[in-house]
Amino acid sequence: MEIISLGGMGGCDLAVSLRYLHYAAHPYDWLITTQSFIMDTFFEFNRFFEFEECYVFTGNDEDNVNLSDPNDPTKTAVLYDPTKTAVMLHDFKYLTLEKEMVIQKYKRRFARLHCALENNSNVLFVRLVPNPSHPSQSYLDTIFIREEDSFDKWNAFMKHLSETFNKHIYMLLITDCQEHNLNPYHKHLILKKVPDQTQETIYYTMLEIKTNPPDFSI
Secondary structure (H helix, E strand, O other): OEEEEEEEOOHHHHHHHHHHOOOOOOOOOOEEEOHHHHHHHOOOHHHOOOOOHHHEEOEEOOOOEEOOOOOOOOOOEEEEOOOOOEEEEEEEOOHHHHHHHHHHHHHHHHHHHHHHHHOOOOEEEEEEOOOOOOOOOHHHOOOOOOOOOOHHHHHHHHHHHHHHHOOOEEEEEEEOOOOOOOOOOOOOEEEEEOOOOOHHHHHHHHHHHHHOOOOOOO
């Protein structure tokens, strides 16, 4: 079974958990994403960000945020999509110098994603469902527009992928919003409610899924 992250507001914590469990990297691992961004770019790499300096965000004085301190090698700038539906984290410090390397890295990850869809293994996509009650990080407000996930759209998308690639493709939705629920016709979705979306909780949730994978026989 292939397990592939579709990110979310805490996508980086999910990516770290999957690395600990020895799963490969894919395009949406280290991104903050909306549902619409994923669906718009899933098969369209040319819609996956515009790698230009005008979309680089390094912080602001008002929030006392400096994301690309030249004296701190652990800090990186972020790239935001022109539609403000996604933010790229941890990929570069100076886009002018690293642009081609970053582009090639994401092309490899998209190739890996499409290979996973085309091979014989079943696929479980995983996403941290954004909780509308959670406050946003203030520095993101100018470069990211939050969007509530539609379970109906996710189910239709997974159904479409299953039919296209003629195999079982499901999606695990991890949420700390206890009001989230699935409908009986959400046949391609699995909902996991957790007390919080901390890295520890996410890791043990994914460890449980790896140890006891869902039934793909339906």
